[in-house]
Amino acid sequence: MRHADAPSLLKESRESAALNPLANVARLGVAGQADSTTRAPVALTVRDFSAWYGSFQAIKSVSFEVRTKRVTALIGPSGCGKSTFLRWINRMNDMVASARAEGTLNLHGIDLLDQRMDVVDLRRRVGMVFQKPNPFPKSIYDNIAFGPRLHRSFRRAELDRLVEQSLRHAALWEEVKDRLHDSALGLSGGQQQRLCIARAIAVGPEVLLMDEPCSALDPQATLRIEDLIRQLRSEYTIVIVTHNMQQAARISDVTAFFYEGALIEAGRTIDLFTKPQKKQTEEYVTGRFG
Amino acid sequence: MTTIQAQPGALLPLDHSAGRERSRTLRRFREAFMTAALMACAIFSTLTTFAIIGVLLEETRRFFTMPDVSPGEFFLTATWQPLLGAEKHFGVWPLVCGTMLVTGVSALLALPLGLITAIYLSEYAPRGLRAVLKPVLEILAGIPTVVYGFFALTFITPALLGAGVEVDSYNALSAGLAVGIMTLPIVCSLSEDALQAVPRSLREGAYACGGTRLDVSLRVVVPAALSGIIASFLLAIARAIGETMIVALAAGGLAQLTADPRDQVQTMTGYMVQIFLGDASAAGVEYRSSYAVAFMLFLMTLVVTIVGYRIMRRYREEYQ
């Protein structure tokens, strides 16, 4: 029924967010979800994780945990290493020749930094949505079917069903069901980004990585994506990088604040925003710098 | 397409068990196989180079170890008489001279004309004229060289004779002019690329100083693009040196040391055509000599090409 609730919830959160970014967090906390945050099993363990591009150290010995089926937001000013961190989780950094990393990055017991690990299997379990929507120059249907086709062979009807389900989960089905075989490039920016989310979940990942998924979208489309993220929370472990602190407050259970490659503070979103432990965190969340 | 009749708002859980899982082993094997296959493709192109150098080197060595042939004679004497006469002479300079003469004539035509056309296209030409000139140059670039050879033989030479220039019926001048027409599009398009790469800010700065278009083009844009322009010249010259069909048709077959373009000459490529068209037996000394000539031709074009690309890379670095 969440889907039906969405408009009212949306409206409410928008209004309250406009007044006070923390109101929404408080409301979620009251609902009791935030308390269960720390009890959820650990999905990703990060210990003394450092990463470099050539001789530049982008991440400096970071340690924290990402919980299963929770939304973890990574915040911090530009160039603080949050996107780099995200790209290490599904090893997108393999394509950057100068990138290397040390420490522990462990997803459900798999060592993500192991050079012998099958990155293809990993990426199947860890989907990713990018900053700018990047639909393939194919039809909407083929965009969604691209991932599943890589890993499994389908009968036509099975694939049809999977495409439909994925689009429904991304709250896009109603808008595109009559033009599944039109080019995906004809969709609006917000629709394209939801298509990319549908494409990512069609593969059946456990973890969804989102690298500033709303930064190229207008406010209306942003709200729809945020709404979608809240829905997906029940099924996927989501790690989202965002510049927008209000967004982090609105949608995440856990927030990690990065600054100049170091992890300053990580904890329940409500705690981080209402009673930050570090001075830098407080300055950042209250908008004094960044 | 099957559609699920879902109640509004209700979402079925995403079913990922549909379909059949693809084999992981097969995937890994295919991946390794394709990487190896692609690698083989890239290695093939490198093998080509080694084959060129290896074959030419070996056959040239055999040529020089044949009786009556010596490197000294090849490089230091100036009589090329491999087929006629009782005594054969292998002094390569008449062939080099023929090649240089034809290349020189072509450069005199193609370099200034190509550069001026490039300046016009880059700095002056209105859209409409560009739309005419560009396809014309593309067509000129696409015409096979044997057609230019025919043109030189049946049009340029008679036209020169008609204009009162006393040329042989085969001569270096008309062959050179045809080679020049052939290399004109190369000079023009590469020079234009170089001119276009000059940043707008430089032009604006020059206009701001009160320069006319001529001042801006000749005193700012052309000097700034100079290395690219020189590179285009060198690449065009390399093409002219290696050009075969035009000289085989129009330049003649008499290897002589001359500086007069109205004379008949034989170029290095022209000699090779003569040999491979079957005037010599497959194992003879004159047959082998063509490999030595080919090696020399290869080295000449290679040096000019490498220098050209070096210079070209420098101008790319300057503005990128």
Add this chain to the structure above:
Amino acid sequence: MSGPDEPLLGREKPAWRRRLIDRLFVIGCVASAFVSVLILVVLLGSIVVRGWGHLDWAFLNHYPSRNAADAGLKAALWGTIWLCATCMILALPLGVGAAILLEEYAPKGLWARRAHSFVELNIRNLAGVPSIVYGIIGLTVFVRCFGLLGNPNQYDQMIRATLANGVVVQGMLVEDRPESVVIDVTGVDGGAAQAEGMSWPTGVEVSLALVQGETEKLLSAKPGEAVSFSIRRDYNLPLDLAFALAPAEEWETPSVLKVDGVFRESRPGLLVLNDPMEGRMEVPTTTVLVRESFAVRTHEFYLRSNEVVRGDSLSIGEKSATLVSGGRARTINRDDIQGYRSIGSLAIGQEESFFYVRLPLGGSVLAGALTLMLVILPVVIISSQEAIRAVPKSLREGAFAAGATRWQMVSRMVLPSAMPGIMTGAILAMSRAIGEAAPLLVVGGFLFITFTPTNVMSDFAAMPLQIYQWASRPQPEFYGVAAAGIIVLVAVLLGFNAAAILIRQKFQKHTR
């Protein structure tokens, strides 16, 4: 240069003069820019004027002829089609594969990076190598296979035709047609002169006896019908042959006796061979089951003095063998011969099948296509690289994030997106291949060919070669024929260019 920053020094240049010079320069520019237009108009105009009269359906449908009025482009047109199709089938996968490796498989280690940039630089340099040099490489590597597999002429068939009027024609079999036989008589016992001067007596039944091995076929030609003769270069080698024999009564049994020998003479019902070791041998023609080859071969003789002599067989008699090697003939006494080996003949498939391949390739369609492939490969690689580079990086990331392997990403994402660009480049490369004459001249020479290729081992003619041959003839009436050939060639090329432009425009609209 008078700088604008020192207005008080020097003499002021009048503005009108500067403007005038600018104006004049523009006029000069326009004039010289339109020289290229003028050249193109004159070039095409002069050729159309010369060749238009020769251009008709018969021109496309006739084989070449000694007579300018009858000469046609058929053999060259089909030769070009065969060459370019084979060339593209070879060059496209190779070129696109190399481009993919260079663009998508970025090297990580130091040495891999060095190798990568070497290959990259190497391809640029290969693009600048004169095409005739590729021709020479093609001749050595493809046509002759470095001389390791024997003489390329070893597959040519020798034929002796006895006509009813007693004239004997002996030469190389060029083509075996139902109603006539094309024989190449150059270099065979003054055969060229005999063939040139021959006129068929009218009213006399002419029959050609073919010595072909398995049977003696008798073919007859009607009075007045000419047998075509083909002249080709560089044939002066006699023949060698191998038969697979079976005694007549054992034809049904699988046991086949193989006899190797040098053809000596043919009598009715009997073939006489010379075996270098066994001496004279007589074989009844009825026992010949399969004719394996009937060709010139390269032999290796191991002498008692431990010397190895290698060369093309000139004659192998009962007392001695004569070989030609390194341009010199050498006679060896039979008594000195310790061992003997015949080199060559590596063939796949039957002569009738389209995949028939034999080594060395000789001046065949395949050798020509491989040589053209070397010429256009750098062009294909460079244009494919550009097309692949134009595919946005976000598509690659998206595919990887969905769990695609590198090859899956390339084959499902990059290649489909880059395909229009690759095809445009391929078409332009192909038009280059169509126009190339110099490498084909070296590889195949120009042959007076009166047939179309039947497989990739056929001899070929090609349009630019045919045009060159017509243009280099002393008789000016062939200029018109050459011009007509040029019109066809240029029309084909313009068609290809137009196709490339259309593809580019169509796909630009669709994807952007």
